[in-house]
Structure formats: structure tokens, C-alpha cells
Amino acid sequence: MWRQYIRKVEPYTPGEQPDSDNVIKLNTNENPYPPCEGVKRVLSTFDTDTLRKYPDPNVKALRTAIADYYNLSMENVFVGVGSDDVIAMCYMTFFNSPKPILFPDITYSFYDVWADEFRVPYKTKALDDEYRIVASDYAEDNGGIIIPNPNAPTGIAEGKDFFTEILNNNPDSIVIIDEAYVDFGAESVIDLIGEYENLIVVRTFSKSRSLAGSRIGFALGNAEAVRALHDVKYSFNSYTMDRITIELGVEAIKDDEYFRECVSKIICTKKQTQDSLRNLGFEVFESAANFLLVKPKGISAEELYTQLKNRGIFVRYFNKPRLSDYLRITIGTDEEMDKLTEALQSILEAVQ
Amino acid sequence: MWRQYIRKVEPYTPGEQPDSDNVIKLNTNENPYPPCEGVKRVLSTFDTDTLRKYPDPNVKALRTAIADYYNLSMENVFVGVGSDDVIAMCYMTFFNSPKPILFPDITYSFYDVWADEFRVPYKTKALDDEYRIVASDYAEDNGGIIIPNPNAPTGIAEGKDFFTEILNNNPDSIVIIDEAYVDFGAESVIDLIGEYENLIVVRTFSKSRSLAGSRIGFALGNAEAVRALHDVKYSFNSYTMDRITIELGVEAIKDDEYFRECVSKIICTKKQTQDSLRNLGFEVFESAANFLLVKPKGISAEELYTQLKNRGIFVRYFNKPRLSDYLRITIGTDEEMDKLTEALQSILEAVQ
Numbered sequence: 001m002w003r004q005y006i007r008k009v010e011p012y013t014p015g016e017q018p019d020s021d022n023v024i025k026l027n028t029n030e031n032p033y034p035p036c037e038g039v040k041r042v043l044s045t046f047d048t049d050t051l052r053k054y055p056d057p058n059v060k061a062l063r064t065a066i067a068d069y070y071n072l073s074m075e076n077v078f079v080g081v082g083s084d085d086v087i088a089m090c091y092m093t094f095f096n097s098p099k100p101i102l103f104p105d106i107t108y109s110f111y112d113v114w115a116d117e118f119r120v121p122y123k124t125k126a127l128d129d130e131y132r133i134v135a136s137d138y139a140e141d142n143g144g145i146i147i148p149n150p151n152a153p154t155g156i157a158e159g160k161d162f163f164t165e166i167l168n169n170n171p172d173s174i175v176i177i178d179e180a181y182v183d184f185g186a187e188s189v190i191d192l193i194g195e196y197e198n199l200i201v202v203r204t205f206s207k208s209r210s211l212a213g214s215r216i217g218f219a220l221g222n223a224e225a226v227r228a229l230h231d232v233k234y235s236f237n238s239y240t241m242d243r244i245t246i247e248l249g250v251e252a253i254k255d256d257e258y259f260r261e262c263v264s265k266i267i268c269t270k271k272q273t274q275d276s277l278r279n280l281g282f283e284v285f286e287s288a289a290n291f292l293l294v295k296p297k298g299i300s301a302e303e304l305y306t307q308l309k310n311r312g313i314f315v316r317y318f319n320k321p322r323l324s325d326y327l328r329i330t331i332g333t334d335e336e337m338d339k340l341t342e343a344l345q346s347i348l349e350a351v352q
Numbered sequence: 353m354w355r356q357y358i359r360k361v362e363p364y365t366p367g368e369q370p371d372s373d374n375v376i377k378l379n380t381n382e383n384p385y386p387p388c389e390g391v392k393r394v395l396s397t398f399d400t401d402t403l404r405k406y407p408d409p410n411v412k413a414l415r416t417a418i419a420d421y422y423n424l425s426m427e428n429v430f431v432g433v434g435s436d437d438v439i440a441m442c443y444m445t446f447f448n449s450p451k452p453i454l455f456p457d458i459t460y461s462f463y464d465v466w467a468d469e470f471r472v473p474y475k476t477k478a479l480d481d482e483y484r485i486v487a488s489d490y491a492e493d494n495g496g497i498i499i500p501n502p503n504a505p506t507g508i509a510e511g512k513d514f515f516t517e518i519l520n521n522n523p524d525s526i527v528i529i530d531e532a533y534v535d536f537g538a539e540s541v542i543d544l545i546g547e548y549e550n551l552i553v554v555r556t557f558s559k560s561r562s563l564a565g566s567r568i569g570f571a572l573g574n575a576e577a578v579r580a581l582h583d584v585k586y587s588f589n590s591y592t593m594d595r596i597t598i599e600l601g602v603e604a605i606k607d608d609e610y611f612r613e614c615v616s617k618i619i620c621t622k623k624q625t626q627d628s629l630r631n632l633g634f635e636v637f638e639s640a641a642n643f644l645l646v647k648p649k650g651i652s653a654e655e656l657y658t659q660l661k662n663r664g665i666f667v668r669y670f671n672k673p674r675l676s677d678y679l680r681i682t683i684g685t686d687e688e689m690d691k692l693t694e695a696l697q698s699i700l701e702a703v704q
Contacts (some may be wrong), residue, residue, distance in 0.1 A: 002526045002550045003576075005449040005495065011586030014409055025405070034401035043395050043596075049386035051565035051600075053377070054558070057366055081433060084589040092469075097357040117444075117587040143357065174354045198354045206406070213403035213595035224355075234363030235469040237436040243565035244395075244596055248403075 012113040015316050024339055026330040027314040029181070029291050031210040033265070033333075036258040038251030039211070046244060055243040057234070062241065065250045066218055070190055075223040078230060079249075081240050083180055083204035083217030087146070088114055090200060090219060093232040094174040095120045097143030104133050106322055108152045108178065120144075127154070127322075131285065135162050139169040148178035150186045153318065153328040155287025157186035167196045174225070176200045181289035183208035183263050184270070190220055197222040207290055208263055209252045216241075216249045266290050270331045276341045280348065291330045296344075299351050301327050307347045313340055364465040367668050376691055378682040379666040381533070381643050383562040385617070385685075388610040390603025391563070398596060407595045409586070414593065417602045418570055422542055427575040430582060431601075433592050435532055435556035435569030439498070440466055442552060442571060445584040446526040447472045449495030456485050458674055460504045460530065472496075479506070479674075483637065487514050491521040500530035502538045505670065505680040507639025509538035519548045526577070528552045533641035535560035535615050536622070542572055549574040559642055560615055561604045568593075568601045618642050622683045628693045632700065643682045648696075651703050653679050659699045665692055 015028035063077040080086035091114045095101050098121065103111045105124035115122040125137035131154045138145055145166065150157035167175055179201055182188050190201050200221040206212035219229060233240065241249075252259075274292060277284050281297035296304045305317035305327055316328040331337065367380035415429040432438035443466045447453050450473065455463045457476035467474040477489035483506045490497055497518065502509035519527055531553055534540050542553050552573040558564035571581060585592065593601075604611075626644060629636050633649035648656045657669035657679055668680040683689065 001524055002446065002496075005446065005526075006580045007445050007448055007584050009583050009587040011583050012590060014406070014590040017406055017408055028406055030406065031404050033404065035403050039403065040400045043398050043400055046395050048392045048395055051387050051391065052383050052385065052562040054366070054369055054380055054382065054564040055567075056369055081589060081592055081594075085592070088588045093359050094354065094357065096359055113587050117584065144354075172353055174357075210404040212406040212591075215407075215591060215594040228358045231361050231363050232359050232469065235361040235465050236440045237433060238364060238366040239564075239567060240433055240437070242433075242567040242594075242597060245594060 007117075009117050010113065012110045016314060018314060022312060024313045024332065024336050026332055026336065026340065027316045028212070029207055029289070029330045030212050031207060031262060031266070031290070032331070032336060033210055033262045035210040035248070036252055036255035038255055039248050042244070042247045042251055046247070051243060054239050055241060055246060057238050059241045059246055062216075062246045062249045065253045069253050069256075070220060072193070072220060073223075076193065076220055076226055078219040078221070078226050078233070079241055080217050080219075080233070082206060082215045083178070083202050084110060085215075085240065086202050086217040086219045087176070087178065088117075089229055089233050089236070090174070090176055090202070091115070091118050091120060093229045094200070094225075095144045099141055099143035101144040101146065102138055102140075102142045103146045104151060106131065106151075106154065108148050109318070111146055132156060133158060135165045138166045142170070142173055144174045144176070145170060146176040146178060148180060149189070150181050150288040152181065152289065153291065153316070153323070153326075154285050154293050155181070155289040155291055156285060157288035160187055160189060160192070163189045164192065167192065167199060171198060174198050174200060176202060178202045180204045180207055184290045185267055185288035193220055193222060197225065200225060205249060205252055209259060210262065211248065211252055214245050214248050216245060266331050269334050269337055272334070273329075273331060273337045273341075276337070277344075280341075280344055291328050293326050293328050295326050298348050301325050304347065308343060311343050313343055359469075361469050362465065364462045368666060370666060374664060376665045376684060376688050378684055378688065378692065379668045380564070381559055381641070381682045382564050383559060383614060383618070383642070384683070384688060385562055385614045387562040387600070388604055388607035390607050391600050394596070394599045394603055398599070403595060406591050407593060407598060409590050411593045411598055414568075414598045414601045417605045421605050421608075422572060424545070424572060425575075428545065428572050428578055430571040430573070430578050430585070431593055432569050432571075432585070434558060434567040435530070435554050436462060437567075437592065438554050438569040438571045439528070439530065440469075441581055441585050441588070442526070442528055442554070443467070443470045443472060445581045446552070446577075447496045451493055451495035453496040453498065454490055454492075454494045455498045456503060458483065458503075458506065460500050461670070463498055484508060485510060487517045490518045494522070494525055496526045496528070497522060498528040498530060500532060501541070502533050502640040504533065504641065505643065505668070505675070505678075506637050506645050507533070507641040507643055508637060509640035512539055512541060512544070515541045516544065519544065519551060523550060526550050526552060528554060530554045532556045532559055536642045537619055537640035545572055545574060549577065552577060557601060557604055561611060562614065563600065563604055566597050566600050568597060618683050621686050621689055624686070625681075625683060625689045625693075628689070629696075632693075632696055643680050645678050645680050647678050650700055653677050656699065660695060663695050665695055
């Protein structure tokens with residue numbers, strides 16, 4: 001039977017994407033601000049006749065723009081259909097050892113899904129009592145390491161020393177640092193790429209660059225590692241980045257002023273939200289991301305999730321060990337966060 | 353060393369994508385006509401603010417539009433980033449048997465690349481002396497079958513009886529029919545999907561729908577097989593289809609009149625080109641695709657390829673057994689084909 005040779009997997013479940021525009025969507029860590037003006041300009045001037053032709057398979061324009069922004073060269077840049085695509089390609093390219101790869105037990109919940117998909121053995125390392133990653137846990141023999149910084153869904157960031165310790169302990173493994181949220185307050189390890197040939201840094205345009213709807217992610221690493229990634233990618237799909245997306249990406253990376261402005265606003269709103277939630281008695285982790293992991297007071301996380309949803313406010317609830325008492329709340333606009341705080345007050349009053 | 357666990361692959365080489373617009377590009381089977389008017393309309397009215405949000409991970413709008421067009425339901429439709437992405441996902445999902453998969457020896461040269469990428473054992477079956485696929489070759493025990501119809505780069509199509517024979521011989525294998533070029537003159541097997549649960553038909557918007565630059569491909573099959581494909585896809589990347597591309601795809605599939613008009617023009621130009629080339633003494637295969645496989649007379653294929661390129665006309669040359677005497681020429685506009693014929697005449701005169 002053809003059924004017996006189907007790959008059996010348990011897919012990742014992304015946050016809900018409600019159809020309605022009348023909800024406050026704080027569940028998938030999207031940016032509350034629109035993409036930069038250049039994105040608008042691209043669409044209004046784009047010559048649709050060119051769509052009959054394939055895009056540049058080398059994605060030179062976008063890879064060059066990204067390289068310029070980070071003072072690297074195009075050979076250090078790999079782009080893909082969102083950072084999920086990029087990380088999937090990294091798993092296929094680098095994680096082929098019989099030894100297990102390592103990642104935290106509480107982290108982006110796609111890491112173990114990819115391991116199952118590509119049949120990569122893995123081992124998770126428990127966060128400590130304060131939900132911090134323990135660097136020394138990653139000193140044992142392994143087939144690779146993947147760690148987000150800041151971690152998700154905690155939002156907790158680690159400093160450069162933490163990652164140099166891990167890199168120094170693992171010269172024989174590829175170490176992927178997933179910096180999806182780094183722009184919102186953590187320190188990047190991009191400048192370690194020249195020093196550690198086994199370091200891959202993954203980034204996305206979906207969060208800090210307001211382009212979740214366009215699907216752009218990228219990896220930075222030494223030229224040899226990036227070449228290996230390209231070989232695997234070109235053995236999968238010659239043309240992953242479409243003509244329009246490439247141009248949108250170039251505009252988004254070039255408009256540094258707008259990027260900084262949005263990020264600053266979100267960081268500012270995050271601090272205010274943190275205060276409001278603490279005033280309500282919530283436990284709130286110190287977050288370097290565009291979301292907060294919070295433990296509500298006076299109501300269970302699951303119940304609060306449901307009540308917020310009933311009021312049209314979507315946040316993320318994970319029914320998992322050590323996370324089931326928490327909610328992950330994306331930072332929206334000031335106005336959205338005010339509405340969240342009002343809703344929380346009203347819900348809490350009703351249950352007291 | 354981290355290098356020892358890199359996946360070793362020999363990537364597929366797509367046809368050249370010259371930077372210049374001043375070339376006649378007959379090397380990657382693109383459509384010479386622009387996409388339909390609706391595509392223009394989408395871009396001119398698209399609300400770029402929505403790009404901050406993730407697209408619909410279920411791609412409901414596009415899957416429904418495709419399903420409606422083929423009188424199927426959304427559950428029968430899987431979409432991906434071009435048909436290469438779709439076929440790669442099919443390999444991962446269905447080709448997990450220790451037995452070899454089967455495909456023709458002369459065919460789309462990505463099939464063996466995917467087999468290497470995913471470590472799927474494979475066996476090729478030789479085309480006969482007339483470059484036709486032999487149905488009975490696919491009756492032996494196998495782990496799956498993939499065949500394009502029409503075949504590439506020959507352009508030769510087989511009829512429905514041919515595929516029912518293969519399907520009847522293989523109830524235990526997934527049989528993928530890659531119909532990338534079917535709209536240009538071959539008979540589809542889509543209406544066999546209800547009858548054969550192991551049949552997957554793959555299609556693309558890159559050829560007959562003039563959207564190579566937007567990256568849309570799809571697979572049609574029974575709901576259970578499509579569900580398995582989705583599980584693997586959602587274990588790879590939650591959001592492959594971006595917001596803009598989804599809308600472009602919906603417009604392209606809806607404008608049936610324009611689609612038929614373009615396809616008719618190409619079929620007509622193909623007949624004229626076939627005649628012109630035969631008049632030059634070339635051997636030309638009867639093609640049901642938007643390209644012709646031709647054997648030049650009085651000059652080697654490789655030499656002709658180079659001379660055409662020097663004149664700004666790109667065609668495809670494959671330095672492979674049984675193909676090295678041939679060129680694959682995409683059907684462009686009448687004007688482009690006239691220029692090709694003129695160039696050929698001039699080249700042939702010079703060598704005589």
C-alpha cells in the first residue's frame with residue numbers, strides 16, 4: 001500500500017490567523033506598524049509584464065542589500081521563504097550527524113518538528129528555575145545546536161559571552177543562533193561570524209521589518225557554510241524568492257530610519273505594557289523581544305486566553321509543561337495595549 | 353569537524369537568467385505573453401499595510417480557486433512555491449520506500465537531483481528509439497513513479513490509456529504525473545484522480561499562466577494524499593505562499609479567456625516554427641509543450657547554441673547522452689521566432 005511509505009509527522013501549529021479585521025491580534029508576534037514607504041512604491045510601480053519571467057535564482061539584489069546592511073559580502077547571505085524555510089534548509093544541510101542536536105526544552109516549538117521531519121536525533125536541555133538557558137549544558141558531544149536569542153516564548157536574551165562559551169565548546173558542530181526577535185532589545189552575534197566558521201545566524205523580515213505577509217528570512221554565515229546551504233536549496237527548488245518579494249525586501253532593508261523608528265516605538269510600548277501588567281499583579285519576564293511572557297494573577301492562563309478571545313483579543317496559550325500557567329502577548333500599538341489592559345481589568349474584576 | 357556532516361548534493365542547474373532585457377530568451381520555457389489584467393489590478397490596489405501580518409497558512413483563497421477551476425474540492429489541492437517546491441514536498445511525503453522510484457532516463461533533470469537530496473533510491477527507464485516512454489517498463493516493483501506529460505525536453509505527450517496502464521500496474525505506489533506543460537497540447541489525467549487514490553497530478557503557473565516570476569505550483573490528488581502532503585509541508589514551513597502571490601494566483605486562474613487566448617497563440621506559433629525549422633532541414637519532435645526539441649543540420653547543437661547566444665538568442669543545450677545533438681527551443685512570440693529563423697538561416701549560410 002502506498003500509505004505505508006508516507007512520512008509520518010506531527011506538524012507545527014502556528015498561531016490562529018482569524019479572518020476578521022476586527023480583532024486585536026497579539027498572538028503571532030507580528031509588527032503593529034505597516035512596512036516602509038518603499039514597499040508601497042514597489043507595488044505601485046512594478047511592471048507586471050516581468051512576472052512572466054523567472055526571478056533571479058541567485059537573488060543577488062536582496063542578498064547584496066542584506067550584506068551591505070551588515071557589512072558582510074553576498075557570499076555570507078542565504079535567503080529563504082521566511083526564517084522557517086531558512087532553518088529547515090539548515091537542518092537538511094548541517095544536521096546529518098548520528099549524534100543528537102541540542103536545543104532548550106522551552107523554546108520555539110518548531111525545532112523538534114523539524115527534527116522529526118528530517119529524522120534528526122535531538123536532545124533538549126532544560127531551562128533553569130528562572131527560565132534561563134544554561135550555557136554549560138551545551139558542552140556535551142552533539143550533532144549541532146540551535147538556540148534562539150532572545151529565547152521564545154520567554155523573551156529572555158543572553159549576552160555575547162554566553163554564545164562565545166557555547167561556540168568555544170563546539171568547534172565541530174554547526175551552531176545556529178535564531179535571532180528572529182533580536183532587533184527588539186538583544187545583542188546580535190553577527191560580528192562573531194568572522195571568528196567562528198561554524199556559526200550561522202538566522203534572521204527574519206517578519207517581525208522587526210513588518211513583512212510577515214511577504215515571507216523573507218535569511219541566514220548569515222561564513223562563505224563555505226552558506227555555499228553548502230545553497231547547494232541543498234538549489235537541489236530543492238531553483239527559484240524560491242519571487243520577483244516582487246525580492247524588491248520589497250530590498251526596500252525594507254534599505255529604510256533604516258523607519259526600521260529604527262518602529263522598533264523604538266515597540267520597545268517603548270513594551271515597557272509600558274510590562275508596568276501595566278505588573279500593576280495588575282501579573283508576573284512578567286524581562287523581555288528583549290516584541291512579546292511578553294506573563295503569568296496572570298487571580299485567573300488561570302487558559303481561562304484568561306479564552307476570555308480575551310471572546311472579547312476579540314488574540315494572545316498565545318501553550319498547553320505545555322512549565323508554560324501552561326503563562327500567556328505570550330505580542331506588543332501591539334499603544335492603543336491596542338490599552339485595550340488589552342482595560343479588558344484584563346474588566347475580566348479580573350468579574351472573577352474576583 | 354562540522355564539514356563532515358554536510359549533506360553532499362549536486363544541485364540542479366536552471367537555464368541562464370541573463371540580466372539584459374535585450375536578449376531573446378528561449379531557454380527556460382517561459383510564456384512570451386504577460387500575465388492577465390487581474391494581476392495588474394491586484395498590484396495597483398493592494399493594501400501594503402496588510403503585509404505586516406502573516407498570510408493565511410491554509411491558502412484557502414487560492415486552493416479554492418484552483419479547486420473550482422478543476423471541479424475538485426479544496427481538500428484535493430496542495431499549493432507551493434512553484435511546482436519544484438511541490439514535487440520536492442511530494443518526494444519527502446511519498447517516496448520513503450527502500451525500493452527505487454522510477455522515472456525516464458531522459459526527462460526533467462531535477463528528478464534525480466531530488467532523489468539525491470532526499471536519499472531516495474531510484475532507477476531510470478530508457479526512452480525507446482523514438483524517444484518515447486515505454487509504459488510496460490513501469491510495471492516492476494518500485495517505491496513510486498514520476499513521469500512528466502508531455503515529457504521534457506522531448507515535448508512528446510502520451511495519452512490517457514498510457515497512464516491508466518501505469519496506474520493499474522501500480523496500486524501500491526504513488527504515481528506523480530508532472531503536467532507542467534500539459535496546457536500546450538496534451539491530455540490531462542486530472543479526471544482520473546477520483547478513480548486512482550495513488551495518483552498525484554502536479555501543475556504550475558509558471559508556463560501557461562505567465563507567472564514564473566511569482567512562484568506558484570500545485571498538486572491535485574485524493575484528499576488523504578493531499579493531507580499527508582500538508583502534514584509534511586506544515587512540518588517544514590507554516591507559511592510558504594505570501595499574501596500578494598496568493599491574490600495574483602487567484603486572478604490568473606480565474607481569467608480563463610485570456611489563458612486560452614495565450615495558449616492558442618503559442619500553439620499556433622509552435623506549428624509555424626516547427627515548419628520553419630523543418631524547412632531548414634532540422635529534425636523536430638512533435639511537441640505538446642511550449643518548446644521544441646530539435647536536431648540541427650549542418651552544424652553541431654553545441655556550436656549552434658553558442659552562435660545563437662552570441663547573437664543574443666538564448667536556447668537550451670544539454671550536454672548529456674542522447675541529448676547532446678539537440679537543442680530545446682522555447683516558443684516565444686511570432687516576432688521572436690522570426691528572428692530566430694533569420695538568425696539560424698544566417699548562421700547556416702556562414703558554415704556552408
